[in-house]
Amino acid sequence: xxxxxxxxxxxxxxxxxxxxxxxxxxxxxxxxxxxxxxxxxxxxxxxxxxxxxxxxxxxxxxxxxxxxxxxxxxxxxxxxxxxxxxxxxxxxxxxxxxxxxxxxxxxxxxxxxxxxxxxxxxxxxxxxxxxxxxxxxxxxxxxxxxxxxxxxxxxxxxxxxxxxxxxxxxxxxxxxxxxxxxxxxxxxxxxxxxxxxxxxxxxxxxxxxxxxxxxxxxxxxxxxxxxxxxxxxxxxxxxxxxxxxxxxxxxxxxxxxxxxxxxxxxxxxxxxxxxxxxxxxxxxxxxxxxxxxxxxxxxxxxxxxxxxxxxxxxxxxxxxxxxxxxxxxxxxxxxxxxxxxxxxxxxxxxxxxxxxxxxxxxxxxxxxxxxxxxxxxxxxxxxxxxxxxxxxxxxxxxxxxxxxxxxxxxxxxxxxxxxxxxxxxxxxxxxxxxxxxxxxxxxxxxxxxxxxxxxxxxxxxxxxxxxxxxxxxxxxxxxxxxxxxxxxxxxxxxxxxxxxxxxxxxxxxxxxxxxxxxxxxxxxxxxxxxxxxxxxxxxxxxxxxxxxxxxxxxxxxxxxxxxxxxxxxxxxxxxxxxxxxxxxxxxxxxxxxxxxxxxxxxxxxxxxxxxxxxxxxxxx
Amino acid sequence: xxxxxxxxxxxxxxxxxxxxxxxxxxxxxxxxxxxxxxxxxxxxxxxxxxxxxxxxxxxxxxxxxxxxxxxxxxxxxxxxxxxxxxxxxxxxxxxxx
Numbered sequence: 119x120x121x122x123x124x125x126x127x128x129x130x131x132x133x134x135x136x137x138x139x140x141x142x143x144x145x146x147x148x149x150x151x152x153x154x155x156x157x158x159x160x161x162x163x164x165x166x167x168x169x170x171x172x173x174x175x176x177x178x179x180x181x182x183x184x185x186x187x188x189x190x191x192x193x194x195x196x197x198x199x200x201x202x203x204x205x206x207x208x209x210x211x212x213x214x215x216x217x218x219x220x221x222x223x224x225x226x227x228x229x230x231x232x233x234x235x236x237x238x239x240x241x242x243x244x245x246x247x248x249x250x251x252x253x254x255x256x257x258x259x260x261x262x263x264x265x266x267x268x269x270x271x272x273x274x275x276x277x278x279x280x281x282x283x284x285x286x287x288x289x290x291x292x293x294x295x296x297x298x299x300x301x302x303x304x305x306x307x308x309x310x311x312x313x314x315x316x317x318x319x320x321x322x323x324x325x326x327x328x329x330x331x332x333x334x335x336x337x338x339x340x341x342x343x344x345x346x347x348x349x350x351x352x353x354x355x356x357x358x359x360x361x362x363x364x365x366x367x368x369x370x371x372x373x374x375x376x377x378x379x380x381x382x383x384x385x386x387x388x389x390x391x392x393x394x395x396x397x398x399x400x401x402x403x404x405x406x407x408x409x410x411x412x413x414x415x416x417x418x419x420x421x422x423x424x425x426x427x428x429x430x431x432x433x434x435x436x437x438x439x440x441x442x443x444x445x446x447x448x449x450x451x452x453x454x455x456x457x458x459x460x461x462x463x464x465x466x467x468x469x470x471x472x473x474x475x476x477x478x479x480x481x482x483x484x485x486x487x488x489x490x491x492x493x494x495x496x497x498x499x500x501x502x503x504x505x506x507x508x509x510x511x512x513x514x515x516x517x518x519x520x521x522x523x524x525x526x527x528x529x530x531x532x533x534x535x536x537x538x539x540x541x542x543x544x545x546x547x548x549x550x551x552x553x554x555x556x557x558x559x560x561x562x563x564x565x566x567x568x569x570x571x572x573x574x575x576x577x578x579x580x581x582x583x584x585x586x587x588x589x590x591x592x593x594x595x596x597x598x599x600x601x602x603x604x605x606x607x608x609x610x611x612x613x614x615x616x617x618x619x620x621x622x623x624x625x626x627x628x629x630x631x632x633x634x635x636x637x638x639x640x641x642x643x644x645x646x647x648x649x650x651x652x653x654x655x656x657x658x659x660x661x662x663x664x665x666x667x668x669x670x671x672x673x674x675x676x677x678x679x680x681x682x683x684x685x686x687x688x689x690x691x692x693x694x695x696x697x698x699x700x701x702x703x704x705x706x707x708x709x710x711x712x713x714x715x716x717x718x719x720x721x722x723x724x725x726x727x728x729x730x731x732x733x734x735x736x737x738x
Numbered sequence: 739x740x741x742x743x744x745x746x747x748x749x750x751x752x753x754x755x756x757x758x759x760x761x762x763x764x765x766x767x768x769x770x771x772x773x774x775x776x777x778x779x780x781x782x783x784x785x786x787x788x789x790x791x792x793x794x795x796x797x798x799x800x801x802x803x804x805x806x807x808x809x810x811x812x813x814x815x816x817x818x819x820x821x822x823x824x825x826x827x828x829x830x831x832x833x834x835x
Binding site: 188191192194195198199201202203205206207210211408411412415446449450451452460485488489492493496515516519520522523526527530533534537 | 767768771772774775778779782785786789790791793796797799802803804805807808811812814815816818819821822823825826829831
């Protein structure tokens with residue numbers, strides 16, 4: 119284990135060292151922007167990937183695929199598709215305005231404090247929402263590596279990054295993103311080849327569909343669970359047999375026992391396994407990419423579902439029960455509870471049975487949720503302030519285009535790999551039942567300690583780089599836009615730097631607190647919320663500014679604020695927020711589905727058009 | 739392919755001293771971009787519709803191989819790459835023949 123830690127520390131140290139060194143160099147040379155004009159298109163293209171493939175792409179998507187199969191892959195598809203919008207629709211017209219960012223482009227067209235205020239608030243909120251999953255991911259990485267608690271990981275990363283930002287300023291340079299981006303894609307490629315070569319083996323650790331124990335007790339009144347004489351808990355199956363489960367018992371928010379042993383010595387076993395292969399084989403041996411998918415489709419996989427019950431003594435039993443699932447089913451959308459309604463046909467309403475109408479409504483809402491997610495991913499990329507900036511780090515339009523293509527290639531390759539890494543984790547026997555985000559590092563651990571150290575280090579530096587960049591962007595919005603332009607404070611250079619550092623510390627602290635609050639959620643899911651908010655707030659303003667002459671300053675401010683606050687409110691009132699963040703029953707949530715984009719993006723367009731018609735056009 | 743947007747131009751851009759050539763290159767590239775965008779968006783929309791309303795199509799496995807859901811997903815990823823390359827090859831730049 120110590121060798122693993124050493125490699126991890128060396129790699130993280132090396133990337134940080136390089137970033138400090140290059141950061142210093144950039145400042146002493148011709149200055150930040152001049153240096154950027156010199157970046158070769160290929161380097162810049164890979165740096166696109168470095169910027170875009172955050173902890174969410176790596177940890178969240180792999181984790182979601184490992185637990186729910188195809189549903190995680192939907193994120194890969196949507197995250198890449200968003201680049202098409204950025205490349206073909208937004209980037210070049212925006213560049214022709216001669217401006218680099220959303221706020222700049224708006225300011226170049228209108229002279230309006232309201233717009234600067236709206237754009238700054240939107241940048242701030244989107245950055246913070248993008249920061250949350252990065253912090254949650256950081257905690258998830260630290261846990262298997264150092265054995266720390268999630269919150270300790272979040273605090274460590276938050277503190278390290280805040281120190282970096284405050285002492286070194288803009289560290290996350292193009293070259294560092296280039297190093298990270300290439301390392302990530304190359305090592306995921308290596309990991310994928312190792313997974314193909316390992317193939318699948320049948321795992322017989324868990325007792326499934328065995329005869330019920332002769333003497334047993336039922337700890338939970340009215341529930342199908344029995345304890346045998348050795349104290350092992352089983353779930354009663356429909357066919358009269360029983361299957362082994364994993365469980366914890368707790369009271370007053372504290373876990374007292376794990377799998378029947380005291381909390382200190384008990385452990386949940388790693389899950390994710392194939393229980394039968396085609397033709398009764400015990401293992402497949404090395405597989406090709408296509409065979410890997412078809413073999414899995416024809417196998418049976420154990421999928422664990424969580425249930426929470428209270429016994430007569432008010433103790434809380436958290437039980438994970440396995441279900442034998444056809445591989446085929448996991449390679450289709452609809453396993454995640456969010457999308458359950460989309461698998462299978464829409465239920466027909468039978469007038470004699472009112473519950474069928476409710477089932478149909480639920481299925482319809484779940485389809486809307488699904489469409490809304492795919493829409494948010496599609497529209498979100500081009501609306502993220504920090505993505506468009508990189509389009510302008512090369513000299514001319516031709517190299518900008520070339521580097522975008524390189525970026526799309528690198529990102530696309532990575533997303534293809536996520537499917538194999540996720541499915542590999544699903545069958546690795548190493549998944550942590552309590553945390554979907556740790557799937558990829560835990561999978562690497564089953565391949566060897568070295569891949570584990572390398573993958574963890576890459577993911578960790580990715581988190582550091584992304585978090586540093588986001589904190590800088592948020593601090594910039596506070597100091598430059600809010601203090602400088604909106605409140606009209608005239609600050610000297612030194613005062614601006616000091617204000618920036620104070621703002622960075624504040625944003626860092628907020629991010630740490632939220633990172634701990636949201637720790638129970640999958641990071642891809644959280645990133646999708648950031649995409650929803652970015653798309654709702656920024657996309658209508660951006661598209662209409664570029665393609666509709668009649669757009670007015672008031673129309674834009676109104677659209678940004680409406681999109682921002684409606685999507686934010688929607689997200690905070692969703693079932694997922696109620697259940698995982700506030701600890702309330704999901705049924706209390708007032709919004710019908712959890713991804714707002716389907717409603718709030720069109721609403722933004724509508725508000726923009728209506729307000730523009732009723733306000734004077736004063737474009738420069 | 740949907741017809742590219744014909745509304746004449748947004749933005750009187752800041753560099754108003756642009757040559758006629760620059761304007762026509764700009765217009766060509768914008769139309770090309772919007773046409774490729776329309777193509778990709780159609781493919782993406784069909785994917786969304788299939789996944790949400792025709793799960794039985796997504797589950798089809800031509801000759802026992804990889805199912806439509808996964809093939810289509812890979813297709814969208816590689817399709818983005820192909821369209822980006824097409825754009826790179828066809829987009830004009832000022833000063834080129």
